[in-house]
Every structure is written in C-alpha cells, then in structure tokens.
Amino acid sequence: MPALARWDAFLTQIRSRHEQVRADALANGRAFIASVAAGGDYQPLSHQLSAVKHRLQDLEAKIMDTWHAQVDDAILAEGNSVERRDAACAQGVALGHQLEDARDDLETALMAELARARYQAAQAALVPVVCASCGAAYQPPHSFRLIEMACTCGAPVRYDPDELMRSAGAIGTHAISQEAAAAELAAMRAADRAARGARSPTPLHLLQAWEAAQIAYWRRYLAARAWFEPELGRDPALEVKKRMEQWYQYTADQEEAWRAAGRPRAI
Ligand SMILES: [Zn+2]
Known part of the structure; x- marks a missing residue:
C-alpha cells in the first residue's frame, strides 16, 4: 500500500478507536451517574474520566509520532510533492485538534449530566x-x-441548601456553563489555533479575531455561570475584562503587530 493510503487508513483507525473509547466512557459514565444522582461519592467518575483522558491522549499522540517515524519520509520517497506531503501532515494535525476537543467535551458533558441529575434530585427533595x-x-x-431572607x-x-443541592452547584458551575458556551468555545479554539499557527509575527487581524472570540466565549460562559454565582451578573463587562487581562498582558502585548497598532483592546 502506498504511504499516502496507509496514512489515510491509519488516521481513520485512530479516529474510530478514539470514538470507541469515548462511547464506552459515556455509557459507563451514564450508568455511574444514575447510581449517584441522589447522593454518594462521585469521585469514581473523576477517576474514570482521568483514566479515559490518558487513553485518549495516547491515541492523539500516536498521530504525529507515527507521522514523524514512518510517514513523512516515506511519502516523499515515493515521489510525492512537498505540497502533497504538507497536506497529508495538515490532515493529521487537524484530526489531532478535533480529537483533543472531543476529549474535553466528553468530560464537560458527563460532569454536566451528573450536575443536572443531582439538581433534579435536590429539587424534588426541597422542603419549605x-x-x-x-x-x-x-x-x-x-x-x-446559604441565603438569608426577611420574613x-x-x-x-x-x-441553607442541603448537601445534594450544594454538590449540584459545585459539580455544575463550570461544566454547565462550559456546555452553554459550546459554540463560542469551538470558535475560540479555532481562532486560537489560527493565530498560533500563523507564521511569526502574528498578523493583527488574527490577534483581533482571537481576542473577539475569547470575549464572546467569556460573555456567554459567565452569563451561564451567573446562575450559580450571582455576583458574576452584577457587572458582566468588568468580569469579562478581568478574564481577558492575562491574555492582553502575556500574549497580546508580546506581539509586535499588536504593540504597533497601539494595543487596541476591544474591552
Ligand atoms: Zn416570620
């Protein structure tokens, strides 16, 4: 089999193994969630998820390891153009990103499901x-x-929320907010990769697109998170600004094009 065809087959195999591990983890996770919806130690789910995460990361790492060890030179040795070789490499990189995102999303989805299950159980048990x-x-x-009201x-x-309600909050705060911002998260990941993947110095338009995607993500994420932490809803713009500060300081300000444009912060 030619190297390019072998590469295609290899990527398909990695993709389907990754999918299989995730599908199993989802099924196991859901069965476990059903058993702890009304209370109990949920740490086993975190342990299960970290074991799954390692297996998935191993599969992801195989992509570029295999590329460097067996594919890159073989493609050129078979007389393919450098462009064709680069396109094959980009295919592997893109799959790696896709699988990395799917791995993150799996953890978010299961923790959000657990939080929802607990929230429902806690709601059903509420007493006046x-x-x-x-x-x-x-x-x-x-x-x-704890909330104090006036009679x-x-x-x-x-x-004073019971243990179950408190745990629904603790588990759900990040996971449910992250899930609510799924579309913005996907756009932010894409903008992040586009900017990091660009030849240095990073062009201003990519930095600004990255900035905009992050702001959109934080807006959506924090709006959802305010359901758990109401103080976040008081001054949403300030909250977004606080979370952008680090990126402005440690990423944007290090960029030549950004400084040359007068550090044009959008927020
Ligand atoms: Zn009273």
Whole structure:
C-alpha cells in the first residue's frame, strides 16, 4: 500500500478507536451517574474520566509520532510533492485538534449530566423554608449557597441548601456553563489555533479575531455561570475584562503587530 493510503487508513483507525473509547466512557459514565444522582461519592467518575483522558491522549499522540517515524519520509520517497506531503501532515494535525476537543467535551458533558441529575434530585427533595419566629412557610429560593431572607413578620429566615443541592452547584458551575458556551468555545479554539499557527509575527487581524472570540466565549460562559454565582451578573463587562487581562498582558502585548497598532483592546 502506498504511504499516502496507509496514512489515510491509519488516521481513520485512530479516529474510530478514539470514538470507541469515548462511547464506552459515556455509557459507563451514564450508568455511574444514575447510581449517584441522589447522593454518594462521585469521585469514581473523576477517576474514570482521568483514566479515559490518558487513553485518549495516547491515541492523539500516536498521530504525529507515527507521522514523524514512518510517514513523512516515506511519502516523499515515493515521489510525492512537498505540497502533497504538507497536506497529508495538515490532515493529521487537524484530526489531532478535533480529537483533543472531543476529549474535553466528553468530560464537560458527563460532569454536566451528573450536575443536572443531582439538581433534579435536590429539587424534588426541597422542603419549605419555615420562619422560626412566626411559622410562615416559604418556597426555597434558587440558590446553591446559604441565603438569608426577611420574613413578612420581620424576622430573618435562612435557606441553607442541603448537601445534594450544594454538590449540584459545585459539580455544575463550570461544566454547565462550559456546555452553554459550546459554540463560542469551538470558535475560540479555532481562532486560537489560527493565530498560533500563523507564521511569526502574528498578523493583527488574527490577534483581533482571537481576542473577539475569547470575549464572546467569556460573555456567554459567565452569563451561564451567573446562575450559580450571582455576583458574576452584577457587572458582566468588568468580569469579562478581568478574564481577558492575562491574555492582553502575556500574549497580546508580546506581539509586535499588536504593540504597533497601539494595543487596541476591544474591552
Ligand atoms: Zn416570620
């Protein structure tokens, strides 16, 4: 078989093995989630996920390892053009990115599912909050933390979420927000790779596209996260700005084109 055809077959095989490991992890993860939806130690899911992550990373690493060890030279030795060789290499790189993203998304999806299952169970178990002073009963407010309200009689009433509700919050805060921002996350990953993949110095338009994609991601992510952490909703623009600061300082400001343009921060 010619080297190019072998490469194609190899990539197809890696892709399908990766898919299989993820499908198994999803099925196992879901079965486990059903067993801990109403409470219990969920650490085994994290352990399971980290074992799966290593297997998936091994498969991903095989792509470029194989390319360098067996494919790159063989393609040229068989008389193919450098362009054809580069295109074959780019195919491998693209698959690697795709699989890396799918691996991240798998973990997010399972943790979000666990959080939703726990949230549902916690909701079903909610009991009215009763004023110790006058006995008035209130529907528990939406919160994952202790909340103090004022009763109509003037006495303070406290809603203290139970263990299950608190764990739904702890597990879901990042995972559910990340899932809500899935489209923006995908766009941000693409913009990030486009800018990093460009020949140095990185052109301004790629830096600005990367910046815009990050801002869009943070907006969406933090808007979702505010459901868990209401203080994030108070000044969304400031929250986004805080999260962009590091990128501006350690990435953008290190770029020649960015500095030459007068560090044109969009936020
Ligand atoms: Zn009262």
